[in-house]
Amino acid sequence: MTERTTWTFVGLAAILVVASAAIPALVDARPAREVPAPTVEGNLSGANADGWAEAPAAEVPLAAAPSGLPNAESVNTRSVEVQAARADGDVFVRLQWQDTEASRNASNPNAFLDGAAVQIPVDTSEQPAIAMGSQSNLVNVWYWTADGDTEELLAGGQGSTTAFENETVRTWASYDDGEDTWSVVFNREAEPDGDNRTAITGEDDLDVAFAVWDGANDERSGQKAVSEWYYLPVGPDDGGTPFASILWALAGIAIVAVVVLTAQGIRRARSEGDGRL
Numbered sequence: 001m002t003e004r005t006t007w008t009f010v011g012l013a014a015i016l017v018v019a020s021a022a023i024p025a026l027v028d029a030r031p032a033r034e035v036p037a038p039t040v041e042g043n044l045s046g047a048n049a050d051g052w053a054e055a056p057a058a059e060v061p062l063a064a065a066p067s068g069l070p071n072a073e074s075v076n077t078r079s080v081e082v083q084a085a086r087a088d089g090d091v092f093v094r095l096q097w098q099d100t101e102a103s104r105n106a107s108n109p110n111a112f113l114d115g116a117a118v119q120i121p122v123d124t125s126e127q128p129a130i131a132m133g134s135q136s137n138l139v140n141v142w143y144w145t146a147d148g149d150t151e152e153l154l155a156g157g158q159g160s161t162t163a164f165e166n167e168t169v170r171t172w173a174s175y176d177d178g179e180d181t182w183s184v185v186f187n188r189e190a191e192p193d194g195d196n197r198t199a200i201t202g203e204d205d206l207d208v209a210f211a212v213w214d215g216a217n218d219e220r221s222g223q224k225a226v227s228e229w230y231y232l233p234v235g236p237d238d239g240g241t242p243f244a245s246i247l248w249a250l251a252g253i254a255i256v257a258v259v260v261l262t263a264q265g266i267r268r269a270r271s272e273g274d275g276r277l
């Protein structure tokens with residue numbers, strides 16, 4: 001093997017090192033079901049507030065909740081765009097979804113309101129049942145309806161929802177007629193007072209699920225579009241991607257070393273062979 005061939009091998013191996021370090025970082029940029037929750041400097045207190053430009057969005061698919069209620073499978077909303085952010089000890093979540101008609105008024109008994117909700121576990125170390133938790137694993141539900149009402153609920157399974165006294169959840173909502181899109185922001189202190197209120201302490205990532213009701217399609221209570229469990233990465237940093245990159249880079253360096261040593265070995269063996277001739 002000539003010196004040139006050796007260097008070509010070394011060059012290729014070096015490219016491999018860089019690629020093996022960079023590609024996993026790019027491909028694994030966001031684990032499945034993660035909704036990024038960066039700390040944001042800008043204002044988040046508004047459906048279209050400036051700070052939302054700083055928070056990446058996750059597209060979350062929705063499907064009919066299997067509640068067994070009549071028409072439960074008839075839901076219109078197929079996905080919701082979710083952003084989350086932290087600022088000054090508060091947590092914010094913005095949901096945006098398509099709806100061709102804003103249903104804000106339910107004064108007629110046959111009319112139902114558009115609505116949206118965010119569900120989080122009371123005990124952040126354990127993921128509850130998606131269908132609004134269970135008696136042994138309760139959930140908090142932040143519930144907005146298009147008449148401007150916001151409720152903070154506690155649930156331990158279907159049919160068990162009760163409202164907290166002294167609500168700590170705030171919302172801002174706006175409907176864009178041109179884009180046929182609702183934008184709703186939910187906001188709460190990360191660690192509010194009160195029994196059974198989820199404390200977002202930073203000890204765990206936060207499981208979170210979403211629901212949307214289309215009032216024009218008579219959706220209400222158990223007839224709604226819901227997500228699977230997602231999570232906000234607010235727990236201790238497990239060093240995920242950078243750590244993986246270091247391992248990949250070390251693997252690449254090992255490959256370079258093997259290539260160089262093998263090439264040198266072959267050269268030496270050849271020159272010794274030549275010497276014997």
Ligand code: HEM
Nearest residue numbers: 065066067117118119131143158159160209210211221222
């Ligand atoms: C995926 C499985 C789910 C099933 C089968 C289900 C079923 C039901 C049922 C039967 C009700 C009516 C009885 C009650 O008020 O408890 C209900 C109400 C409710 N659910 Fe769920 N649910 C599911 C998931 C969710 C999720 C993920 C959320 C929030 C993100 C949520 C939020 C609510 C709210 C706010 C109400 C009260 C609505 C109202 O007052 O009209 N549910 N659900």
